[in-house]
Amino acid sequence: MTTPISGISAIAPVSSLGATSAPTATTATPSSSGSDFASVLGKGLDSVNSTQANADNLAVQAATGSLTDPAALTVAMTQAQLMTQLMTTVQSKAVASFNTIMGMQA
Secondary structure, three states, X not given: OOOOOOOOOOOOOHHHHOOOOOOOOOOOOOOOOOHHHHHHHHHXXXXXXXXXXXXXXXXXXXXXXXXXXXXXXXXXHHHHHHHHHHHHXXXXXXXXXXXXXXXXXX
16 A cells, blocks of 8 residues: 655646746836845755755665655655756846846857
């Protein structure tokens, strides 16, 4: 008999990390500090970190023999790998965008 996976949290959808709406002439307020982007990015990194910690915890349980559901480890490791790849891609795109903007100023 198998037990449902309960120790793994779901990946938070991007919309819940920071919903944005199309700017309009009456509601658009530019932020000089960029704190909105920074907070969304920070939440994303925290999510990746917690997913990695969960996978590490399950790996330790598997190594000590206390893990009852090996599928939970597989799912957690895959989830952590995919989230790390996503954050790496976001970082690469951000650096490329920054370099493009800096190239326009020259």
